[in-house]
Amino acid sequence: MTGGKGVKVQGDHFQTKKDALEYCEDVLQTHPSVVVEEKFEGEEFSLQCLTDGKTVIGTPPVQDHKRAFVNDFGANTGGMGSYSCENHLLPFLEKKDVEDGLEITKKVAEALYKETGEYYKGIMYAGLIKTKDGVKLLEYNARFGDPEAMNVLPLLKNDFVEVCQSIINQQLHKIKFKFENKATVCKYVVPEGYPDNPVKNEKISIGKIPKQARLYYASVDSREDGLYMTSSRGVACLGIAEDLEKAEKIVEEAAKSVKGKVFHREDIGTRKLIEKRIRHMKDILSHKIRKL
Numbered sequence: 001m002t003g004g005k006g007v008k009v010q011g012d013h014f015q016t017k018k019d020a021l022e023y024c025e026d027v028l029q030t031h032p033s034v035v036v037e038e039k040f041e042g043e044e045f046s047l048q049c050l051t052d053g054k055t056v057i058g059t060p061p062v063q064d065h066k067r068a069f070v071n072d073f074g075a076n077t078g079g080m081g082s083y084s085c086e087n088h089l090l091p092f093l094e095k096k097d098v099e100d101g102l103e104i105t106k107k108v109a110e111a112l113y114k115e116t117g118e119y120y121k122g123i124m125y126a127g128l129i130k131t132k133d134g135v136k137l138l139e140y141n142a143r144f145g146d147p148e149a150m151n152v153l154p155l156l157k158n159d160f161v162e163v164c165q166s167i168i169n170q171q172l173h174k175i176k177f178k179f180e181n182k183a184t185v186c187k188y189v190v191p192e193g194y195p196d197n198p199v200k201n202e203k204i205s206i207g208k209i210p211k212q213a214r215l216y217y218a219s220v221d222s223r224e225d226g227l228y229m230t231s232s233r234g235v236a237c238l239g240i241a242e243d244l245e246k247a248e249k250i251v252e253e254a255a256k257s258v259k260g261k262v263f264h265r266e267d268i269g270t271r272k273l274i275e276k277r278i279r280h281m282k283d284i285l286s287h288k289i290r291k292l
């Protein structure tokens with residue numbers, strides 16, 4: 001495990017087989033093994049599901065932004081921010097894509113039981129990608145996504161404790177789930193230099209934030225004289241509204257109010273970036289983008 005930051009993609013982080021082997025050799029100095037996977041071209045999305053081992057419930061799909069800088073430049077991070085839409089789809093997804101992701105997850109939950117004889121109870125957070133050949137599975141995490149949890153949990157109208165109890169008691173099928181039909185945008189405020197060379201122990205201050213915004217404190221230290229950043233993602237800001245444009249405006253104002261040696265991605269949830277995603281998906285579906 002490399003803290004979610006070990007993945008290198010051909011054509012992006014390296015070009016040739018030789019480059020790939022050199023990276024593998026580097027990793028093998030400090031880690032026991034390397035996983036090599038088929039490369040998929042497409043748009044990634046997160047489908048965080050709840051399961052009691054028998055029933056699997058999907059939450060609204062979310063798109064995370066792994067790259068550190070605006071326009072998807074820079075190193076991979078734990079996730080710089082994410083968005084979800086009021087119709088519980090994403091601008092490049094059809095209803096069928098989300099259903100396919102859920103179907104894969106149901107089959108995996110079933111297979112887990114068949115193979116282990118035990119019901120897996122908890123979160124199945126599927127990392128999925130829509131390709132020209134349909135939705136493919138990249139990975140599962142047995143936890144919510146960070147930041148994606150902050151997009152979906154505030155929309156959940158049910159009592160979360162009851163939901164958790166129904167997972168434990170295998171009564172999830174009895175719960176009538178309701179997620180608000182609202183758009184969400186989350187942006188992480190991180191230390192300058194993050195993720196490769198973050199400045200540490202820098203004091204931050206938080207100005208006036210819009211009343212509709214929420215702030216979630218992550219890697220920050222609360223000291224007698226105020227708040228200090230550590231070396232990781234510090235404060236997650238969230239905007240919830242009827243549509244993406246409004247949610248983005250709220251969150252951007254909140255993120256800007258965090259002052260200090262910090263930055264955030266201004267482009268997450270903006271029309272410009274969303275249109276780029278839609279174009280990318282259209283090109284893939286029309287076979288304009290071929291595998292390297």
Ligand code: GLY
Binds near residue numbers: 064078141148
């Ligand atoms: N958003 C990426 C993760 O939680 O792993």
